[in-house]
Every structure is written in structure tokens, then in C-alpha cells.
Amino acid sequence: MPAKLVKLQVTLTNKWGLHARSSYALAALARSFSAAITVTRGGARADAKKMDELLALAVEPGAQMELTAVGPDEERAAAALVELIASKFGEKE
Amino acid sequence: MTETGSRTGVLIIAHGALAQEMLNTLEFITGPQPRARAIALDHALDVDRARAMVVEAIDALMTPKGVLVLTDLFGGAPSNIALSTLDEKNIEIVAGVNLPILIHAVSLDEALSLRAMAEALRDYGRNNIFRASDFFSGKK
Numbered sequence: 001m002p003a004k005l006v007k008l009q010v011t012l013t014n015k016w017g018l019h020a021r022s023s024y025a026l027a028a029l030a031r032s033f034s035a036a037i038t039v040t041r042g043g044a045r046a047d048a049k050k051m052d053e054l055l056a057l058a059v060e061p062g063a064q065m066e067l068t069a070v071g072p073d074e075e076r077a078a079a080a081l082v083e084l085i086a087s088k089f090g091e092k093e
Numbered sequence: 094m095t096e097t098g099s100r101t102g103v104l105i106i107a108h109g110a111l112a113q114e115m116l117n118t119l120e121f122i123t124g125p126q127p128r129a130r131a132i133a134l135d136h137a138l139d140v141d142r143a144r145a146m147v148v149e150a151i152d153a154l155m156t157p158k159g160v161l162v163l164t165d166l167f168g169g170a171p172s173n174i175a176l177s178t179l180d181e182k183n184i185e186i187v188a189g190v191n192l193p194i195l196i197h198a199v200s201l202d203e204a205l206s207l208r209a210m211a212e213a214l215r216d217y218g219r220n221n222i223f224r225a226s227d228f229f230s231g232k233k
Binding site: 020021024027028031051052056 | 121122123193196197200217220221228
């Protein structure tokens with residue numbers, strides 16, 4: 001059976017955007033899933049499991065980015081990442 | 094988000110307060126890292142005492158795979174003291190630690206050998222130094 005693909009638009013609502021702590025948290029969570037997960041912003045793409053690639057996207061607060069997950073647990077992965085982003089990465093305002 | 098478990102131990106050794114501040118910053122970004130330690134070396138420390146501190150920390154962090162030792166400057170006292178334990182301790186030393194190396198050290202694939210981890214950290218540290226304007230003009 002071909003792998004399904006989940007594609008979602010998400011908006012960063014935390015105070016600092018995709019900075020060191022939020023990139024680390026996103027990458028660490030992404031690595032806990034088997035699915036290949038990418039984050040795209042404009043024309044730039046990052047492997048969501050790699051913090052340095054996420055940082056290089058320079059996603060500012062309020063920006064929208066696209067999450068794509070492909071693999072055996074893609075729906076769980078996408079849901080978990082969306083939840084992390086919606087929680088503002090647990091950051092205090 | 095923490096990734097600790099039975100991770101390979103990481104020992105940071107540097108001049109002055111640098112090692113502890115690097116560890117503090119690492120934990121600010123990643124959360125607590127119980128498998129990481131910092132040792133400050135300065136000229137007030139006797140060499141034998143400094144070496145004993147390093148050996149004690151390596152032993153405390155030791156796993157069947159060994160320990161990753163990250164030092165600030167190749168040829169400096171922290172590196173030289175770590176090097177002096179190389180024959181008796183199962184360690185890999187990466188000199189020239191920076192924050193990207195440190196964060197990567199606690200995110201490494203535990204399936205890698207200790208040597209492969211050290212090589213990955215060396216390459217990661219090098220690859221994450223940029224002239225920032227090159228990055229934005231696509232010359233990365």
C-alpha cells in the first residue's frame with residue numbers, strides 16, 4: 001500500500017518564532033516518528049528532524065509554514081507537531 | 094523536550110566559566126541533560142588535581158560505549174588534560190566545541206559508534222559556521 005501523505009498549513013503563534021528552543025523541540029519530537037517530515041516556508045524546505053535546517057528557515061513569529069509527513073505514522077506525527085506548535089512550544093509569553 | 098535515557102555521556106571541559114555556561118545554555122535550549130557535565134579549568138588549579146577531576150567525571154559518565162569529551166581549544170590545557178587520559182579511558186575528544194556541536198551531541202543517533210559520533214560532531218560543528226550574509230545570498 002502506498003504511503004499516505006499529510007500536508008498541513010500551520011501558523012507560528014509563539015513569541016520568538018522558530019528559534020533555538022522551538023527548533024530543538026520540533027526536531028526532537030519529529031525524530032520520535034518514523035514518517036519523513038518536512039517543513040516548507042516560501043521556497044525553502046527543511047527536514048523537520050534536523051534542528052539546523054529548521055533554524056535556517058528563519059521563520060518569524062506569525063509566519064505560516066507547511067508541514068508534510070509521509071510514512072507509517074504520518075497522521076500521528078502531524079497531529080503531534082501541530083499540537084506542539086499550537087501550544088507555543090510550551091514557552092511562557 | 095528531552096532526549097536523555099541511557100545516552101552516551103558528554104563531558105565539556107573548557108577554560109574558565111565557559112564549560113558551565115555552555116552547559117547552562119544547552120539545558121536552556123534542550124531541557125535537563127543528566128548525562129552531561131562541565132568542568133572549568135583555570136591556572137589556579139594544580140595539574141594533577143585538574144586531571145583527577147577530569148578522570149572522575151569521565152568515570153561518572155562512562156557507558157559501555159564510552160564518553161564524548163568536548164573541549165574548547167585544541168592544544169589548550171583542557172584538551173591536553175583530556176588527551177592525557179586517552180590511553181586509559183574509552184573516550185573520543187572533539188576540540189573546538191561550539192553550541193551547534195553541543196546541541197547535536199545530545200541528539201545523536203545512539204546506534205553510532207563513539208568514533209562515528211565524534212566524526213559527526215566535528216563535521217556538524219564545521220558545517221554550522223556561516224558568514225551570515227552568504228547564507229541569505231544563497232552561497233551557504
